Amino acid sequence: MTLDLPTLLIVSPLIIVSCCVLYLTGTARRRGMDKVDRCWTLTFVALLMTTVCYLLSGLNTVAWVANGLGNGLFVLALGAMWSGVRAFDGRRPFLWVVVVTAVVAGASALVSGPDGGVWAGGWAYLLGLTGWSLASAVAILRGRVRAFPSMTALAVVAAGYGLFTAARTVIALTHGFDDPLFLTVAGSEVATVVGMLVGVVGSFAMITVRAPGVAAEADGERRFDPYLGLRSxxxxxxxxxxxxxxxxxxxxxxxxxxxxxxxxxxxxxxxxxxxxxxxxxxxxxxxxxxxxxxxxxxxxxxxxxxxxxxxxxxxxxxxxxxxxxxxxxxxxxxxxxxxxxxxxxxxxxxxxxxxxxxxxxxxxxxxxxxxxxxxxxx
Structure with a gap:
């Protein structure tokens, strides 16, 4: 069975948008947003905008601009996931570092102009995806969030995606973006499926982690211990x-x-x-x-x-x-x-x-x- 890229490019945005809406809707119910919420909200907002940009990249007039913005936003989404895990552990999220890498990934594509092609600035894009995917996996497995089975699953998926993009990066830098191996085994079809899996597992895992706070807000009886008067x-x-x-x-x-x-x-x-x-x-x-x-x-x-x-x-x-x-x-x-x-x-x-x-x-x-x-x- 072969993967049909046009079909994937239709199905993938629908799934990603659904996952983003699920997380953002749950976050909107919270009365206050902490650093974890802000980082992970940025992840899903960036994913939504990435989807829009890649859909617009099919239009010849704005293809190069949309492609560059999409590259930067996807790197931002994965980096913000890492920042949220650090924030959950009470550590500095270093979101500015994530933003810098996203700007580099986007700018490296945009500076090539309309004649740069689909993979203009591809080296920065692939390196950004590799780095933040692997960094997120390590942060999850070393942090308190590993207590959630869903986050452990996300770490496995993120590590797999990071290793896959690392292999794509090596092939692209050594053989070029037109190499048959880069276009088939490490092609966009496989990348789309694995990236979609990261989005699905990520939304489920992050909703699971943040659900206790939402439940505490929804259930007034659990806010305070009825005997002690202390907050739960x-x-x-x-x-x-x-x-x-x-x-x-x-x-x-x-x-x-x-x-x-x-x-x-x-x-x-x-x-x-x-x-x-x-x-x-x-x-x-x-x-x-x-x-x-x-x-x-x-x-x-x-x-x-x-x-x-x-x-x-x-x-x-x-x-x-x-x-x-x-x-x-x-x-x-x-x-x-x-x-x-x-x-x-x-x-x-x-x-x-x-x-x-x-x-x-x-x-x-x-x-x-x-x-x-x-x-x-x-």
């Missing part, structure tokens, strides 16, 4: 992503305070799980009642029995005042078991900086673990 992990992440990103754009730092009830495991062992639960609830009540309105308090899945307080745009003296405020509310707490009054001590760990709130949580957790280990040895 999904809702805390959703709000913190938006708030911390917003202050980072203005050059402001944020502060994260982790609160743990000291010896909570020992309380559970000695007095039972119910009393340990009451101790945690009492601590949560004091925090929820005492924090300012612009400060977020909730829990995260990977830190059990820990309350996470996030203060966007808070540093220096303001951060010290927040810690002092929390310490004042938490000092002198106690719970009662029959006739026994059990005093509670809350340990606070603080991290401040212009980094993502997830990284600040990691730093504060490391400080809390170190302090706990130090107490255990004394």
């Amino acid at each position: 992990p999904a809702w805390l992440a959703q709000r913190a992503d938006v708030a911390v990103d917003r202050v980072q754009e203005t050059g402001q730092a944020s502060t994260v305070v982790l609160v743990r009830v000291r010896d909570l495991d020992e309380i559970e062992s000695a007095f039972g799980r119910q009393l340990a639960r009451e101790a945690f609830e009492r601590t949560a009540e004091e925090i929820v009642a005492g924090i300012p309105r612009d400060v977020l308090a909730g829990t995260v899945d990977h830190l059990p029995a820990t309350i996470v307080v996030i203060a966007p745009g808070t540093e220096g003296a303001a951060a010290s005042r927040l810690v002092h405020l929390l310490d004042g509310y938490l000092r002198g707490m106690s719970i009662t078991d029959d006739d026994l009054e059990l005093p509670l001590v809350a340990d606070l760990a603080v991290a401040t900086g212009d980094r993502s709130w997830r990284r600040l949580v990691t730093e504060a957790a490391a400080a809390a673990d170190e302090a706990q280990a130090s107490r255990s040895t004394t």
